[in-house]
Amino acid sequence: MDMIRRTVLKGIGASGVLSAALAAGVLKPTQVFAAEEWNKAAFEAKDLGAALKAIGAAAPAESKDIVLGAPEIAENGAVVPITVTSNIPNTAYIALFALKNPLPLTCSFDFAEGAQGDIQVRIRLAETTAVRAVVKTADGKFFSTQKEVKVTVGGCGG
Numbered sequence: 789m790d791m792i793r794r795t796v797l798k799g800i801g802a803s804g805v806l807s808a809a810l811a812a813g814v815l816k817p818t819q820v821f822a823a824e825e826w827n828k829a830a831f832e833a834k835d836l837g838a839a840l841k842a843i844g845a846a847a848p849a850e851s852k853d854i855v856l857g858a859p860e861i862a863e864n865g866a867v868v869p870i871t872v873t874s875n876i877p878n879t880a881y882i883a884l885f886a887l888k889n890p891l892p893l894t895c896s897f898d899f900a901e902g903a904q905g906d907i908q909v910r911i912r913l914a915e916t917t918a919v920r921a922v923v924k925t926a927d928g929k930f931f932s933t934q935k936e937v938k939v940t941v942g943g944c945g946g
Contacts, residue, residue: 830893836885839893840922843883848922848930851876856921858935865913865939872907872921876931879905881924887934888917901926913939 830842840846857871872882882905883896894911905923913919920934 827896830883830896831891833893834891836887836892836920839885839891843881843893843896843922843924844928845883845922845924845930845932848932851923851931851933854921854923854931854933856919856933856935858919858937860936861938861940862913864941865915866941867910868913868919868937868939869908869910870919871909872905872923874905874923876905876923876925878926879903879923880926882907883922883924884909884911885920885922886911886913886917887920889914913937915939 827842830839833839833842840848853875855871855873855875857869857873859868862868870884872884874882878901879899880901881896881898884894884907885892886894889912895909897907899905911919916936916938918934918936920932922930922932924930
């Protein structure tokens with residue numbers, strides 16, 4: 789009986805602290821900090837050209853210094869594991885595109901100065917398509933590489 793009483797009292801105390809923090813404005817659940825700066829035009833672009841233009845990479849140069857890891861055959865297009873490692877010095881940004889998706893830009897990442905350009909994500913592919921990784925360096929140069937991924941079960945609406 790003593791343990792139940794202690795557990796209930798701990799819960800009430802934690803609720804009180806949380807309520808006080810919310811009332812004081814320390815916690816702001818309605819404010820999302822990560823969504824303040826995002827490239828809406830790039831994520832809403834309907835084709836690859838428009839998405840590349842929106843991120844400022846009209847014609848990225850091909851590079852062997854970008855290692856794109858993707859399965860040759862994805863059994864489920866809803867969760868395709870992708871890895872990108874940029875061996876290009878001063879990598880500042882990595883974006884992933886699925887060329888035949890309704891909205892080609894799947895995700896993008898900004899890196900602080902000195903950070904290693906390395907990401908691991910799971911993306912959704914609508915159908916068999918090429919996946920392209922675009923890397924931007926700190927001095928504004930763009931590089932890319934791509935790999936074909938065959939999808940056996942649909943991802944976007946399939």
